[in-house]
Amino acid sequence: MRECFELQDTDAGGRLGELTVPRAGVTVETPALLPVINPNLDTISPRRLADEFGAEILITNSYIIYNTDDVRERALSEGLHDMFDFPGAIMTDSGSFQLSEYGEITVTTEEILQFQADIGSDIGTPVDIPTPPDVSRERAAEELETTKDRLEIADGVDVGDMLINAPVQGSTHPDLREAAARHADSTGLDVFPVGAVVPLMNDYRYDDMIDVVAAAKRGLGADAPVHLFGAGHPMMFALAVAMGCDLFDSAAYALYARDDRYLTVRGTQHLEDIEYFPCSCPVCSTHEPADVRALPDQQREETLAAHNLHVTFGEIRRIKQAIRAGNLLELVEQRARAHPTMLDGYRTLLDHADQLEASDPVSKGAFFYTSHESARRPEVLRHRRRLERLSVPDSLFLTEGDGDGPAEYDDSWRVKPPFGPFPRALSKSYPLTAEVPTRVDRGALEAAAAGITRLVESNPDSEFGVGHLDWPAGALEALPDSVETIDLTESHRS
Amino acid sequence: MRECFELQDTDAGGRLGELTVPRAGVTVETPALLPVINPNLDTISPRRLADEFGAEILITNSYIIYNTDDVRERALSEGLHDMFDFPGAIMTDSGSFQLSEYGEITVTTEEILQFQADIGSDIGTPVDIPTPPDVSRERAAEELETTKDRLEIADGVDVGDMLINAPVQGSTHPDLREAAARHADSTGLDVFPVGAVVPLMNDYRYDDMIDVVAAAKRGLGADAPVHLFGAGHPMMFALAVAMGCDLFDSAAYALYARDDRYLTVRGTQHLEDIEYFPCSCPVCSTHEPADVRALPDQQREETLAAHNLHVTFGEIRRIKQAIRAGNLLELVEQRARAHPTMLDGYRTLLDHADQLEASDPVSKGAFFYTSHESARRPEVLRHRRRLERLSVPDSLFLTEGDGDGPAEYDDSWRVKPPFGPFPRALSKSYPLTAEVPTRVDRGALEAAAAGITRLVESNPDSEFGVGHLDWPAGALEALPDSVETIDLTESHRS
Numbered sequence: 001m002r003e004c005f006e007l008q009d010t011d012a013g014g015r016l017g018e019l020t021v022p023r024a025g026v027t028v029e030t031p032a033l034l035p036v037i038n039p040n041l042d043t044i045s046p047r048r049l050a051d052e053f054g055a056e057i058l059i060t061n062s063y064i065i066y067n068t069d070d071v072r073e074r075a076l077s078e079g080l081h082d083m084f085d086f087p088g089a090i091m092t093d094s095g096s097f098q099l100s101e102y103g104e105i106t107v108t109t110e111e112i113l114q115f116q117a118d119i120g121s122d123i124g125t126p127v128d129i130p131t132p133p134d135v136s137r138e139r140a141a142e143e144l145e146t147t148k149d150r151l152e153i154a155d156g157v158d159v160g161d162m163l164i165n166a167p168v169q170g171s172t173h174p175d176l177r178e179a180a181a182r183h184a185d186s187t188g189l190d191v192f193p194v195g196a197v198v199p200l201m202n203d204y205r206y207d208d209m210i211d212v213v214a215a216a217k218r219g220l221g222a223d224a225p226v227h228l229f230g231a232g233h234p235m236m237f238a239l240a241v242a243m244g245c246d247l248f249d250s251a252a253y254a255l256y257a258r259d260d261r262y263l264t265v266r267g268t269q270h271l272e273d274i275e276y277f278p279c280s281c282p283v284c285s286t287h288e289p290a291d292v293r294a295l296p297d298q299q300r301e302e303t304l305a306a307h308n309l310h311v312t313f314g315e316i317r318r319i320k321q322a323i324r325a326g327n328l329l330e331l332v333e334q335r336a337r338a339h340p341t342m343l344d345g346y347r348t349l350l351d352h353a354d355q356l357e358a359s360d361p362v363s364k365g366a367f368f369y370t371s372h373e374s375a376r377r378p379e380v381l382r383h384r385r386r387l388e389r390l391s392v393p394d395s396l397f398l399t400e401g402d403g404d405g406p407a408e409y410d411d412s413w414r415v416k417p418p419f420g421p422f423p424r425a426l427s428k429s430y431p432l433t434a435e436v437p438t439r440v441d442r443g444a445l446e447a448a449a450a451g452i453t454r455l456v457e458s459n460p461d462s463e464f465g466v467g468h469l470d471w472p473a474g475a476l477e478a479l480p481d482s483v484e485t486i487d488l489t490e491s492h493r494s
Numbered sequence: 495m496r497e498c499f500e501l502q503d504t505d506a507g508g509r510l511g512e513l514t515v516p517r518a519g520v521t522v523e524t525p526a527l528l529p530v531i532n533p534n535l536d537t538i539s540p541r542r543l544a545d546e547f548g549a550e551i552l553i554t555n556s557y558i559i560y561n562t563d564d565v566r567e568r569a570l571s572e573g574l575h576d577m578f579d580f581p582g583a584i585m586t587d588s589g590s591f592q593l594s595e596y597g598e599i600t601v602t603t604e605e606i607l608q609f610q611a612d613i614g615s616d617i618g619t620p621v622d623i624p625t626p627p628d629v630s631r632e633r634a635a636e637e638l639e640t641t642k643d644r645l646e647i648a649d650g651v652d653v654g655d656m657l658i659n660a661p662v663q664g665s666t667h668p669d670l671r672e673a674a675a676r677h678a679d680s681t682g683l684d685v686f687p688v689g690a691v692v693p694l695m696n697d698y699r700y701d702d703m704i705d706v707v708a709a710a711k712r713g714l715g716a717d718a719p720v721h722l723f724g725a726g727h728p729m730m731f732a733l734a735v736a737m738g739c740d741l742f743d744s745a746a747y748a749l750y751a752r753d754d755r756y757l758t759v760r761g762t763q764h765l766e767d768i769e770y771f772p773c774s775c776p777v778c779s780t781h782e783p784a785d786v787r788a789l790p791d792q793q794r795e796e797t798l799a800a801h802n803l804h805v806t807f808g809e810i811r812r813i814k815q816a817i818r819a820g821n822l823l824e825l826v827e828q829r830a831r832a833h834p835t836m837l838d839g840y841r842t843l844l845d846h847a848d849q850l851e852a853s854d855p856v857s858k859g860a861f862f863y864t865s866h867e868s869a870r871r872p873e874v875l876r877h878r879r880r881l882e883r884l885s886v887p888d889s890l891f892l893t894e895g896d897g898d899g900p901a902e903y904d905d906s907w908r909v910k911p912p913f914g915p916f917p918r919a920l921s922k923s924y925p926l927t928a929e930v931p932t933r934v935d936r937g938a939l940e941a942a943a944a945g946i947t948r949l950v951e952s953n954p955d956s957e958f959g960v961g962h963l964d965w966p967a968g969a970l971e972a973l974p975d976s977v978e979t980i981d982l983t984e985s986h987r988s
Contacts, residue, residue, distance in 0.1 A: 053779075207932060266828065269819075276815040280775040280808025285547075314774025321770040325763075330831070334760065337827040337864040340931040347933050370831040372866045372935070437834040438701060439841050441866065442936075474968065 002223040004163060004190050011328040011364065012378060013217065013244035013356045016320055019057075019191070019225050022161040024081075024089035024122040026056065030225065031241050031323075033316050034059040034091060035309065036232070036251035037084060039071050043254040043305045046086035053309045056088045059249045062116045062124070063095025063105060079120035091123040091191075091249075092116045096167070097230075100130040100196070109150045110157055117159035123191055126154035128167040130196035133208065140171035148183050155187045163190040167229070171196070172208055174215035181219025191225050191247070192216070198230035206236060206345025210243055214352045217244045222359065234265050234315040238335045239345050241319050242328055243352070244359075250312055257305035265315055266338045271304065281310035326364025329377055333370045343373075350376040357382050367434035372443030375418035379431040383419045384451050388458040390423065398452055399467035401488040409465060417444035420451015445471055449478035456480045496717040498657060498684050499740075505822040505858065506872060507711065507738035507850045510814055513551075513685070513719050516655040518575075518583035518616040520550065524719065525735050527810050528553040528585060529803070530726070530745035531578060533565050537748040537799045540580035547803050550582045553743045556610045556618070557589025557599060573614035585617040585685075585743075586610045590661070591724075594624040594690070603644045604651055611653035617685055620648035622661040624690035627702065634665035642677050649681045657684040661723070665690070666702055668709035675713025685719050685741070686710070692724035700730060700839025704737055708846045711738045716853065728759050728809035732829045733839050735813050736822055737846070738853075744806055751799035759809055760832045765798065775804035820858025823871055827864045837867075844870040851876050861928035866937030869912040873925040877913045878945050882952040884917065892946055893961035895982040903959060911938035914945015939965055943972035950974045 009016040017030040035049050037060040049055040065075050074083050080090050094112045095105045107115075109126040116124035128150050129143040147169045154164050166189035170176030177194075184192055194216045200209045213228065220226065225246045231237075232250030240248070256263060260271040264278060271293060277284035283306050292303055322328040336346035349356070350373060357378035367379055374380075397405030397412040398421040405412045413421045417440050419432060426432055436444065449471075456464050457480065465484040468476070476485055503510040511524040529543050531554040543549040559569050568577050574584050588606045589599045601609075603620040610618035622644050623637040641663045648658050660683035664670030671688075678686055688710045694703045707722065714720065719740045725731075726744030734742070750757055754765040758772060765787055771778035777800050786797055816822040830840035843850070844867060851872035861873055868874075891899030891906040892915040899906045907915045911934050913926060920926055930938065943965075950958050951974065959978040962970070970979055 266825070273819065274815060275818050276811040278808070278812035278815040280773070280804040282776040282779060284811075285776060285804055285808070310774040310779055314772070314779070317770040317778075318772035321768060321772040324769050325767065331760070333831040334828045337824070337831060340863050340929045343864050344931045344933050347931070369834050370837050372937070435834045437838045437841070439838050443866070 005225040010359045011323040012242045012360050014241040014323050014328045016323045021089040021122045026089050028056045030246040034249040039065050046084040053313050059091040062092035075119040089122045092121040094125040094127045096128050109153045113157050117162050123163040125165040126150040131169050131171045133172045135171050140173050165191045167193045167195040168216045169195050177215035178219040181216040185220045193227040193229040195229050204341035206341050207348040210348040213243045234312045235338050238331045242332050253308035254305050257301045263308045283307040330368050353378045353381045363430040367431040369436040375443035375447035380418050384454050387455045392459050392462050395463040397465045400469045401467050418447035420448045445475035449475045499719040504853045505817040506736045506854050508735040508817050508822045510817045515583040515616045520583050522550045524740040528743040533559050540578040547807050553585040556586035569613040583616045586615040588619040588621045590622050603647045607651050611656050617657040619659040620644040625663050625665045627666045629665050634667050659685045661687045661689040662710045663689050671709035672713040675710040679714045687721040687723040689723050698835035700835050701842040704842040707737045728806045729832050732825045736826050747802035748799050751795045757802045777801040824862050847872045847875045857924040861925040863930040869937035869941035874912050878948050881949045886953045886956050889957040891959045894963045895961050912941035914942045939969035943969045
């Protein structure tokens with residue numbers, strides 16, 4: 001068991017956890033957002049981030065500090081915590097990003113880790129190779145070997161109780177990501193950033209991002225805290241948390257503000273296009289857009305950055321509450337409608353329902369069926385699997401109706417889309433207590449048909465009948481030929 | 495043209511408007527929320543509602559004032575505006591609700607309207623009969639006759655420049671609602687509450703609520719301001735606005751707070767169950783749930799009421815901004831995932847796509863396809879209709895691919911799910927600029943097939959071919975038999 005990270009609760013792939021950062025003497029609740037602090041430029045002071053926004057941890061770039069003489073001297077003499085006047089934990093990046101942008105940097109993993117330790121970082125980072133998406137397998141594999149070497153070097157350095165990041169690379173090759181994660185997990189390192197996903201997010205490739213994270217998660221133990229490195233837009237936090245990400249870092253709040261861009265959980269808007277602030281944060285409930293537009297540059301930037309932080313931290317709290325309440329996927333259902341590419345991301349998440357099912361609790365508050373996609377949730381999959389293990393009589397009637405069905409059957413079970421059949425005794429247990437719309441859709445009916453098929457195929461010696469309420473041909477055709485079907489619509493109405 | 499109401503912008507059935515309230519000397523921007531003020535009990539003072547939350551109009555109950563001696567005397571001597579210290583417009587209800595709850599009230603329409611005028615109300619209400627849902631057609635029709643009589647009495651009284659509500663009743667009988675609306679619209683009255691929908695909302699019957707509003711809207715002119723009477727939960731504002739509601743009133747903010755209930759756009763939570771405030775409002779970004787739980791009763795109620803108001807007014811601003819930006823239905827897509835019954839409401843809204851299409855602008859920002867439901871939006875319907883009016887050559891290839899298709903065709907048009915076919919010249923015009931997911935779903939493909947079918951059937955003398963990217967059998971079967979189909983998947987990939 002990794003000592004620094006403890007899971008408190010899970011929902012789908014999402015986790016509430018506690019990351020203990022010994023050097024800072026603090027415990028950070030996850031999912032957590034790490035505001036990015038540019039050592040040369042602060043829009044919102046670290047003190048304000050802690051006091052006003054509740055930031056428990058931030059991230060800054062040790063390579064920039066290392067290369068900026070006066071800041072370097074201050075950092076070495078005062079330490080990061082005093083220099084920034086920040087009471088929480090401080091994570092430092094190593095310059096890998098600069099490496100990926102400019103092709104080379106002038107520091108080794110040993111040097112930069114030692115420097116990070118010297119300036120008082122609580123979580124340091126080696127110089128990994130951030131291999132971009134879509135490169136050849138050969139390049140990705142070759143660069144991954146270098147990254148692995150760096151992790152091993154990092155594992156050997158003595159930096160006291162500073163935690164160390166073990167970035168997981170591998171580009172868009174799932175097997176490489178998984179292998180990279182497995183290797184990283186086998187080191188003694190502490191926190192696991194999924195690296196080089198920023199290009200995917202910049203191109204709205206949330207489907208590919210989910211595949212990358214899913215692959216990394218397969219290689220990591222459940223006790224590994226996972227950082228989606230470079231992800232700062234609140235629109236996609238819920239989706240990424242549902243796939244198992246625990247940490248996010250946001251430079252977006254400040255960079256976007258500089259550019260007059262306004263973050264929302266539904267996407268980004270330009271201040272110029274806003275006539276009414278679509279938000280209830282302290283900034284938006286006390287300012288009119290026109291007034292903010294009229295502010296001097298620096299004040300406008302600070303005002304927008306404050307809004308951006310409010311909405312970002314608000315979404316993190318919303319996600320934590322959703323995990324606690326067991327309705328994280330219900331939140332993802334909503335966020336998936338923010339943009340067509342977010343829907344692609346959600347549909348991809350559900351491709352991994354099998355993987356999510358492993359951490360999804362057996363019982364939660366209530367399952368809400370709120371879209372065709374709901375039919376592919378891990379709970380539906382789990383119920384279908386469970387059907388294989390239930391014992392059935394020689395003849396069984398499966399019915400959407402309230403009655404017992406024709407007398408020739410030994411027993412009757414209920415059918416509820418999207419789950420399919422179940423013994424009446426399970427009616428009051430999760431997820432069969434699900435709230436479903438009155439207007440059942442094809443997604444739910446076909447999932448129910450798949451459940452019936454699973455039960456029938458697992459019990460080849462039993463006879464089955466199905467009583468349904470006006471199912472369309474497509475759903476009926478999905479049933480095995482051996483099943484007798486009866487449309488109960490008329491008798492149900494009477 | 496009704497003088498008191500002017501439309502500024504529309505999106506689907508939603509409207510941005512200005513309600514001019516002459517007696518108050520103010521113009522209220524709609525959609526607007528009217529906080530309900532209980533004359534005997536205020537959780538948040540009207541002055542604070544105006545100054546801190548931006549309330550432009552509130553509503554109070556003249557019948558309670560009429561029946562409470564001391565309040566009655568104060569209201570008559572000071573007038574409502576001074577008594578409440580409220581600078582905006584004040585609407586008064588008549589006691590109809592009390593009539594529906596207790597079976598009788600002791601005042602006539604003439605008396606209560608005169609009283610409302612005497613106490614300085616800006617918008618008064620006659621004593622209509624709030625016929626509940628699901629009653630027999632006979633009862634609904636009979637009670638509607640009484641309501642109509644009351645409206646005619648109200649139309650005849652002289653109350654100076656006080657505006658007067660003309661409630662639209664008719665229970666859950668769409669033809670009666672429509673007839674009631676047509677009658678109300680024909681009077682000289684000013685504002686149109688859709689009445690007695692509270693029981694529907696209490697039972698989460700958002701589908702039936704939408705049908706009721708749709709029926710009322712068919713009977714009202716576009717210049718009629720519509721009040722969804724008794725609707726105060728922010729979860730359903732976007733849906734109701736999209737169907738054409740302009741005014742909402744909220745007692746919920748205070749009543750829920752009294753009961754430790756916390757409003758969100760995703761539903762209601764009990765304070766007891768909240769570990770992290772899922773919100774970024776000024777209350778939630780400065781308090782922890784445990785701290786609020788520990789507050790003395792009155793202070794806790796006030797704190798929760800303030801949160802409830804922040805989230806409620808924030809949603810109203812979000813809706814206004816969405817109408818301005820032309821993405822109201824994208825917002826409804828998200829809100830529809832708050833609860834399965836909200837999805838029923840959205841699916842019902844799309845049953846009225848035809849009605850929405852009449853007010854939906856021809857061009858907007860961008861169409862986002864974010865669920866199977868998106869395939870039924872008014873824009874898709876409009877495009878399909880437009881296909882009947884386009885002229886086509888003798889032979890035409892309709893293709894999802896980039897190329898021109900086989901040489902034997904005279905021309906080629908693009909096919910884009912969910913819209914279907916269109917000449918390439920239209921590619922850059924709304925809604926064909928739509929953003930759609932990479933993972934196209936059956937809803938989109940079948941809608942596209944319906945578009946192709948419409949074009950083919952409108953041009954029986956032309957020959958058509960369809961080039962598609964791996965459409966499933968269901969979508970291909972929806973095409974007319976006469977159409978030649980080619981799967982382009984291989985050539986497209988190469």
